[in-house]
Amino acid sequence: MDSLNLTVAETLPQRINVTKVVSYDVPELIKSLHELGGIEEGKTPTLDDILWLIEDWAKDDFNQKTLDDLIFQDENGEEL
Numbered sequence: 001m002d003s004l005n006l007t008v009a010e011t012l013p014q015r016i017n018v019t020k021v022v023s024y025d026v027p028e029l030i031k032s033l034h035e036l037g038g039i040e041e042g043k044t045p046t047l048d049d050i051l052w053l054i055e056d057w058a059k060d061d062f063n064q065k066t067l068d069d070l071i072f073q074d075e076n077g078e079e080l
Helices: 002-011 026-035 047-062
Strands: 016-019 071-074
Touching: 026 047
Parallel strands: none
Antiparallel strands: 016 071
16 A cells, blocks of 8 residues: 555655646726726826726626636646
8 A cells, every 4th residue: 555655645746736726818808997987088097097907897707606717737837
């Protein structure tokens, strides 16, 4: 049994990182900020304004019952 565990431990990664990448279109974010009244029309939003909106949208994007498009990588960044 110990030799089996040693063999499995040698072939498995020490860590598996799971990520999901979601991209947000900055012009669309700026448009939404203006529509929501978060930024006056004609005013250029700051990076903080944009990140605030992304945080709000990300809550919805990551709070799904199913997670599609997950990326699995070992501790060296190699995709599994």
